[in-house]
Amino acid sequence: MENRIQQLFAQKPKGLLSVYFTAGFPSLEDTVPIILELEKNGVDLIEIGMPFSDPLADGPTIQQSSEVAIRNGMTIPKLFAQLQDIRQHTQIPLVLMGYLNPVMQYGVERFMQKASELGIDGLILPDLPLSDYVREYKELFEQNGLSNIFLITPQTPEQRIREIDAHTNGFIYMVSSASVTGSTTGQSVVNTGYFERVNGMGLRNPGIIGFGIHNHETFTQACNHASGAIIGSAFIKALAKEGSLTENISTFIQSIRQNEIA
Amino acid sequence: MKYSVDENGFYGKFGGAYVPEMLFPNVEELRENYLKIMAEPDFQEEMQSLLRDYVGRPTPLYFAKRLSEKYNTNIYLKREDLNHTGAHKINNTIGQILLAKRLGKTRIIAETGAGQHGVATATVCALMNLECIVYMGEVDIERQAPNVARMNMLGATVVPAASGSKTLKDATNEAIRDWINNPEDTYYIIGSVVGPHPYPDMVARFQAVISEEMKAQLLEKTGSENPDYVVACVGGGSNAAGAFYHYLDTPEVKLVAVEAAGLGIDSGESAATSVLGKEGIIHGSRTLLMQTEDGQVTEPYSISAGLDYPGVGPLHAHLHQSGRAIFESITDEEALQAVLELTRLEGIIPALETAHALAAIGRLGAKPEEVVVINLSGRGDKDLATYLDRFNFDGK
Numbered sequence: 001m002e003n004r005i006q007q008l009f010a011q012k013p014k015g016l017l018s019v020y021f022t023a024g025f026p027s028l029e030d031t032v033p034i035i036l037e038l039e040k041n042g043v044d045l046i047e048i049g050m051p052f053s054d055p056l057a058d059g060p061t062i063q064q065s066s067e068v069a070i071r072n073g074m075t076i077p078k079l080f081a082q083l084q085d086i087r088q089h090t091q092i093p094l095v096l097m098g099y100l101n102p103v104m105q106y107g108v109e110r111f112m113q114k115a116s117e118l119g120i121d122g123l124i125l126p127d128l129p130l131s132d133y134v135r136e137y138k139e140l141f142e143q144n145g146l147s148n149i150f151l152i153t154p155q156t157p158e159q160r161i162r163e164i165d166a167h168t169n170g171f172i173y174m175v176s177s178a179s180v181t182g183s184t185t186g187q188s189v190v191n192t193g194y195f196e197r198v199n200g201m202g203l204r205n206p207g208i209i210g211f212g213i214h215n216h217e218t219f220t221q222a223c224n225h226a227s228g229a230i231i232g233s234a235f236i237k238a239l240a241k242e243g244s245l246t247e248n249i250s251t252f253i254q255s256i257r258q259n260e261i262a
Numbered sequence: 263m264k265y266s267v268d269e270n271g272f273y274g275k276f277g278g279a280y281v282p283e284m285l286f287p288n289v290e291e292l293r294e295n296y297l298k299i300m301a302e303p304d305f306q307e308e309m310q311s312l313l314r315d316y317v318g319r320p321t322p323l324y325f326a327k328r329l330s331e332k333y334n335t336n337i338y339l340k341r342e343d344l345n346h347t348g349a350h351k352i353n354n355t356i357g358q359i360l361l362a363k364r365l366g367k368t369r370i371i372a373e374t375g376a377g378q379h380g381v382a383t384a385t386v387c388a389l390m391n392l393e394c395i396v397y398m399g400e401v402d403i404e405r406q407a408p409n410v411a412r413m414n415m416l417g418a419t420v421v422p423a424a425s426g427s428k429t430l431k432d433a434t435n436e437a438i439r440d441w442i443n444n445p446e447d448t449y450y451i452i453g454s455v456v457g458p459h460p461y462p463d464m465v466a467r468f469q470a471v472i473s474e475e476m477k478a479q480l481l482e483k484t485g486s487e488n489p490d491y492v493v494a495c496v497g498g499g500s501n502a503a504g505a506f507y508h509y510l511d512t513p514e515v516k517l518v519a520v521e522a523a524g525l526g527i528d529s530g531e532s533a534a535t536s537v538l539g540k541e542g543i544i545h546g547s548r549t550l551l552m553q554t555e556d557g558q559v560t561e562p563y564s565i566s567a568g569l570d571y572p573g574v575g576p577l578h579a580h581l582h583q584s585g586r587a588i589f590e591s592i593t594d595e596e597a598l599q600a601v602l603e604l605t606r607l608e609g610i611i612p613a614l615e616t617a618h619a620l621a622a623i624g625r626l627g628a629k630p631e632e633v634v635v636i637n638l639s640g641r642g643d644k645d646l647a648t649y650l651d652r653f654n655f656d657g658k
Contacts, residue, residue, distance in 0.1 A: 053426065053558040054544065056438050057282040063425055075556040100280060101543045102557030126282035127543065131270075151283040155445050160286075175284060178445045 003121040004093035005147050005170040008044060009206045009227060016228025017219070017256065018045040018208055019235050020097065022065040023082075024074025025051075026239055031082045032089070034239070037246055039092045041253040044228065047124065048083075050076060050098030057126050059182030061233035065240075076106045080114055087119035095149065095170075097124040108137065112144045122147035122170045130160075134167055149173050154194040158201065165203040172207045174198060174226060182233030183212050195225035216258045231256065265510040265577070265586065271459025272548075274584065276576035279458035281546045284442045288450075289546075291365065293460045299364050300357075300467065312356050316389070317346045319353075319471065323479035323635070328607040335628035338489070339638040340476055342501065343612065349640030350469060350501045351382035355451055357468035359386040362449035369393045369448045373437040375402055375430035375497065376568035376615065377409025378640055379453030384418035394418040397436040399429040402567045409644050427561035430497075430571050434545050454498025455575030458546030462503075462575050469504025476635060477508055490632040493518040494639065495618040496589075497533070497569035499578040501639035506587070516588060519578060520622045522564035523591035533562035534591035535574040536582045544573040550582065565594035565648070566614035568640075590625055592618040598652055601642065613640035614648065 008016070019038055023031045031048070038046055051066035051074055058066070086094070096115060103111050103125065115123065123146055128137070133148060141148045147170025152161050154177060165172065177183075177191055198207060209222035210230030222229035238252035239245070271277050271293070279289050299305055313319040321341045330337045342350040355372075362370060370392050374380030380396040387394035396413055400422045403410050413420050426432040434456075441450045455462040455469075477487040492509055494502035496519040509515040524532035532538060539550035544559060552560045552572040564570045574582075581587035592600075597614060600621035605611045612620060616639045628634050642649065 054431065054435055056435060056545075057284060057442065059439070060425075067426075070558055077556075099543075101551075101553070101559075104542060105540070105553070105555065105557035127280045127546070129278070129280060129286075132278070132280075153284050153287075153445075155287040156283060157287070178284065179443050180284075180439045183443070 003145050003147060004091065005045070005095070005121045008093050009171065012044065013206065013227055015223050016044040016208060018047060018228060018230040019043050020047040020049055020230060020232035021235060021239065022049040022051050022062060022069050023079050024069030024072045025065040025236065026068065028072040028074060029082070030245060031079065032086065033245055034249065035086065035092070035094070036090060037249040038253070039090050041250050042257065043092070043253060045093045045095065047095045047097045047230065047232070048079070050079060050096060050102060052099040052102055055099060057180055059180040059233060061182040061236050065236045076102055076111070080118060083118045093121045094119070095122040095124060096120055100125050100127045109140060112140050112146060116144035116146060120146065122149050124149045124173065126151055130164060130167065138167065151175050152198070153178060154191055161198065161201065161203070165205050168205055170205065171227065172203065172205050173230070174207045174209045176209050176211045176213070176222070179211055181211055192225070199225065216256055219256050265580065267459065267463040271463070273577050273580035276547070276549050276579040277459055277462060278548050279546055280543045280548060281458045282442070284445070285438070285458070288441060288445055289458050295365065296361060296460050296464050299361055305360060305364065309357055309360055313353070313471065317352050317356060318344060320475040320479070321345060323476060323483065325483065326608050329604065332607065333623050333628065334630050336633045337623065338480070338483070338633065338635045339610070340472060340505065340635055342472065342637060342639045343610070343616070343641035347378070347382050347385050348643060349378040349382070349613065350472060350504060351379045351453060352385065353471055353504065354453065354465050354468040354500060355379070355382040355386045358451045359390050359392070362451070363390060365449065367447060367449035369395070369444065370451055371395045371397070371437050371440050371448055372451045372453060373397045373430065373433040374453060375399070375433065375570060376566065376613070377402065377406040377413070377644060378568060380418070380420070381409050381412045381416070383451050383453070384413040384416035387418060388416045395440065396420050397423050397433040397440070399423045399427070399433045401428040402430065402433070405648070406567055406644055407647070429567065431559065438545065454500040455503045455577055456498040456545055456547060456573060462547065462577055465500050466503040466507055466577060469500050470507035472501070472504035472637060473506065473508040476505070480633070480635070484633055488512055488515050489635045491516045491518055491626055491628060491634040492637070493520065493619050493622055493626070493634065494637040495520045495569060495615050496574060496578055497522070497571045497615065498573070499575040501637050503575060503577055505635070505637040510586070517581065517586060518588045518590060518622060518626065519581065520618045521589060521591045522566055522569035522618055523593045524563040524565070526593055527591060531563035533564040533569050533571065535572065536589040537591060539574070547573070547576050549573050549576045549579040565597065566618065568613070568615040569618065590622045592621040596621040601649060602653065610638070611642035612638060613642050614645045616640050
């Protein structure tokens with residue numbers, strides 16, 4: 001059976017906008033309102049960040065939103081409670097993203113069963129090694145209908161990309177350049193050689209580009225080289241602005257899409 | 263070798279390489295090359311000559327007569343405090359900088375807590391003419407000012423880590439993020455037996471010179487390579503790993519790892535990971551880790567910046583769980599008393615970290631005929647401000 005991620009890529013192979021936010025930020029109870037607002041504004045896929053005290057792969061924006069979220073009282077049990085009825089309100093593909101330690105403490109097996117029950121479609125655990133996944137967890141993911149999304153970078157060797165492609169069944173998260181999240185030093189994300197190399201490999205999974213995508217221009221560039229793009233830090237900055245959640249979200253998403261039809 | 267790392271980078275169930283994909287190529291490059299490079303004759307020759315002529319090895323094994331009389335046993339001090347830069351840390355930075363050069367890296371990054379590893383890294387970078395960036399928690403920059411000055415003088419850039427608890431854990435996070443941002447020209451010199459495989463094994467091997475020398479020195483002085491006890495302090499655990507290394511498979515030698523209890527194990531202000539930690543993942547390694555029920559890493563506390571770490575190296579987690587090592591914990595107060603005791607009995611001012619090991623002597627129950635080796639991992643110059651503040655000498 002296909003999950004919502006797989007259905008999405010089958011229906012809409014180009015121009016996907018995926019948005020990441022940290023659960024519990026800016027306020028503890030914002031999780032569901034943010035999800036529903038994002039869907040209303042035509043976002044295609046949502047990554048719900050589970051905050052961790054030591055987010056190694058994240059830049060200052062997500063570090064800070066995670067700190068605030070933890071201080072607000074966000075935990076995995078709390079997040080699951082918030083998402084209890086989510087599938088009565090929306091069918092947008094939902095991915096949980098976070099670091100392995102909090103998931104381990106919750107219990108990996110219990111975590112996946114619960115996520116599946118709630119209608120979660122995939123997980124991104126950046127510090128879960130491919131080898132551990134294959135050895136210990138792959139079956140569990142599959143039993144629970146969850147896609148495990150892996151990251152690749154410009155430094156990932158071809159053979160390893162093929163291995164990752166063989167073991168995932170959602171999409172491949174193409175990290176745009178060597179950096180932690182939220183880096184906007186370059187106005188351009190066009191790492192054309194790397195994207196074309198990956199596109200030329202004939203992988204079975206589609207790719208989405210993330211890290212450093214922060215405005216209409218970088219979004220469009222990324223979409224030219226992949227099925228879509230992921231925005232995280234720039235969205236979190238928008239959430240932190242003065243004004244209502246509703247306004248901030250619609251202004252931000254419109255600024256990314258501009259004239260495109262969602 | 264029952265206690266050495268397995269082919270997947272694990273000590274029992276601890277260790278491994280839990281790193282985001284961005285770091286995979288860096289860690290993999292190191293894993294594929296470290297043993298090969300370390301075995302090359304010209305590498306060994308260069309390292310041995312630097313350890314001898316630059317660091318000042320072998321360090322003495324000193325029979326501490328008055329300390330022995332006080333505790334009614336035979337206490338030897340392995341004088342790592344006499345190394346160039348004042349601690350054992352340089353054993354590892356010499357090894358890793360030679361490795362970095364052979365891998366063609368031009369930019370060196372490091373994390374530091376007490377500043378000893380930062381100084382040792384800045385020192386070898388000056389020696390090898392390589393750019394050096396040291397991440398250090400804001401809190402530690404304040405309490406270890408002399409070491410910050412030394413690093414600056416050596417030409418290193420000290421970058422304050424302002425996130426989280428602003429100590430060693432956060433400095434390590436920042437160094438890892440730097441490595442993600444600079445995957446090709448940069449080499450990360452980790453200062454302890456922590457981090458993703460192969461770091462714990464590599465650092466332990468570079469520190470193993472401590473127990474290698476100990477064996478020969480003990481044989482000469484006591485007629486046996488093996489003492490009854492080897493005692494060392496543990497934050498991440500690099501000096502302990504070096505002091506234990508050649509005794510790991512000699513069960514008659516009791517290994518004693520001493521952690522920082524801070525204000526007391528149950529005070530909420532402690533860094534005794536073996537008591538307070540649960541299995542988890544920190545800095546790329548599966549190990550014992552101080553954390554909340556929800557898996558958030560908690561902020562440890564110790565008067566000693568070098569022991570103020572919420573995790574422990576995976577080797578030590580394994581030694582704890584298997585019962586191979588005895589774990590003790592020492593409070594700030596007990597450590598301070600041990601500083602004064604060694605200073606007045608032997609004329610040696612130890613580092614605060616090392617004082618934790620010294621403070622455990624009374625707990626060993628060592629018999630008059632037994633032999634105890636304390637790894638005197640560092641000297642106390644860097645802690646003088648704390649000592650002056652805590653002790654009221656009144657001209658005495």
